[in-house]
Amino acid sequence: MAGNNAPGLIIAAPASHSGKTTLTLSLLAALRRRGRIVQPYKCGPDYIDPAFHTLAAGRASFNLDSWAQGRDRFEALLDAGYDADICIAEGVMGLFDGVATPGAWGNGSTADIAAATGWPVVLVLDVSGQAQSAAAVALGFARYREDVAIAGVILNKVASARHAALVRDGFSRSGVAVFGAIGRDDGLTLPERHLGLVQAQEDSSLAGKLTALADLVERDLDLAALEAAARPTRRQPRTATPRLLPPGQRVALARDAAFSFIYPHLVAGWRAAGAEIVPFSPLADEPPDPSCDVAWLPGGYPELHAGRLAAASRFADGIRAFAQNHPVHGECGGYMTLGAGLIDAGGTRHAMLGLLGLETDFAQRRLHLGYRTATLLAAIPGHAPGSVLRGHEFHYARVVAQPDQPLAEICDATGAGTAETGGRRGRVTGSFFHMVDAAEARS
Missing domain, CATH: 3.40.50.880 (Class I glutamine amidotransferase (GATase) domain)
Incomplete structure (x- = not known):
């Protein structure tokens, strides 16, 4: 299999519950509808989100993890996008959040994956209760780690057109791109239970929601600018071919x-x-x-x-x-x-x-x-x-x-x-x- 150098983006946020999963699914569904071959990934350990990615993108989503996966395993998983037009990875927790003690080659943060792949980060900002201050948050994230690039932001949970204008006013002086603004729509919320979202296979309304989510971002986001912000996957030579001994024949x-x-x-x-x-x-x-x-x-x-x-x-x-x-x-x-x-x-x-x-x-x-x-x-x-x-x-x-x-x-x-x-x-x-x-x- 040829190596993957397809361009990619990481959908991340300052904290959990900011809207990463919903925006990731929206982008996967919209790009697929535009005829793109999209390879989905999930940063960190998670079973539930990748199942949603798979349905939205039409191909298996794989986990990328700097704490639990050896670097050769990580590089091998990047090969899954060898034929893709674009790779979209959903982050875990806040962009820089991880454990204090490094594991295989990192601390398990989304930022590790961004640095290793060279994929720019699209920061999903929950701006409810915020206006111009959102730009200061984005600037802090853009400057926190030199090896992590912030491509721009998506404003989420915008209350009104006036609210969106106030938030954009702060960004007009920041130099950080705004790819669009999404209002709150409880009808598109994905149901949850104690380990996370209700599983994709159990949500009979999911196909309709994915269509609605694709419609939403087609209308409210600059998808052409998002695609243009993606960068080719940075690769590292493998020291060995990672193999998994199966439990049986x-x-x-x-x-x-x-x-x-x-x-x-x-x-x-x-x-x-x-x-x-x-x-x-x-x-x-x-x-x-x-x-x-x-x-x-x-x-x-x-x-x-x-x-x-x-x-x-x-x-x-x-x-x-x-x-x-x-x-x-x-x-x-x-x-x-x-x-x-x-x-x-x-x-x-x-x-x-x-x-x-x-x-x-x-x-x-x-x-x-x-x-x-x-x-x-x-x-x-x-x-x-x-x-x-x-x-x-x-x-x-x-x-x-x-x-x-x-x-x-x-x-x-x-x-x-x-x-x-x-x-x-x-x-x-x-x-x-x-x-x-x-x-x-x-x-």
Whole structure:
């Protein structure tokens, strides 16, 4: 595959909840409608936003991460845009926000991705409650880091034409380009739940919203100026070709509304290594194909479907039989489903598979969030004991009991150990850790 030097832009903001996702989807849909081949990306660890990108752009969106991904992995993922007219990457949190301790080659900020790729930043400014002061915010961001270029701004949540004029007045003396102004429209707001947006596959109105969002930016933004602001992708030679050892030759992968959190680059890497992915739906009471060599249950929302999962006897009987002779691994939601029981938000306990002893509780939930490094104490499919993996943890489950042997030593971004160790029993393994990339192996 040829390398990607396609021009790109990064859609970022001073803070979360400024409108990055909505504006990114709007641009993807509008540019696609104009006949552009658009390669979407998401900065940082996130499963939900890239699924929306994929529907809007018509091609898979990949995560770019300076903390969890090795530089060779990062460069390989940039190749996904080899045939694109333009790359559009959505930022994470505020533009310069990251962890205090660097990881693979950066601190996980959107700014790291902008500096590495050379893609200019389009800053989405929530100007509600602000006028000329918005220009001062943009100037501060433009001058904060010399290796990050600000192409201009999109004014979001503008209250009226008069308000937009006052905000633009400040920018008239700043030298920072304004690509347009977007008013507040609650009808185009994407619904949310505790881990972020309601999943793209669950929003039946999404196609209509994407059309409306494309109409909005066609009307209110200077799309020609935005496209002209994009710059070619800066590339760095790879020291090696990154490979992902698949968990098996034939991988039974749980895929439905309860199990959808797996990074596209992992599945693509497994396929590139020759693995066959055989999906099955626990919510549809489907067992893993017994001809597969491994079953993998990714994260998702088992807490929202606990009753259906508990009643899925064909799925339960099939995976229990499968686990007698084949490895089974669960990440986060998959780990909870492999456990003994799950207490939902209403306080009702649902019996899970019982392949591990884990008991989790959402009635008294607690946020667990952040980058993690996992050093395996035992093998998981595709990775030997001693392997060091980089990833993250993001869930609200409270652990009531975890009686199994620990699976890994897990540390946060500072290197401090966490209480989460995962669990293992026989051929079954699981943890709350979401893998992004393999770091190294310890002897």
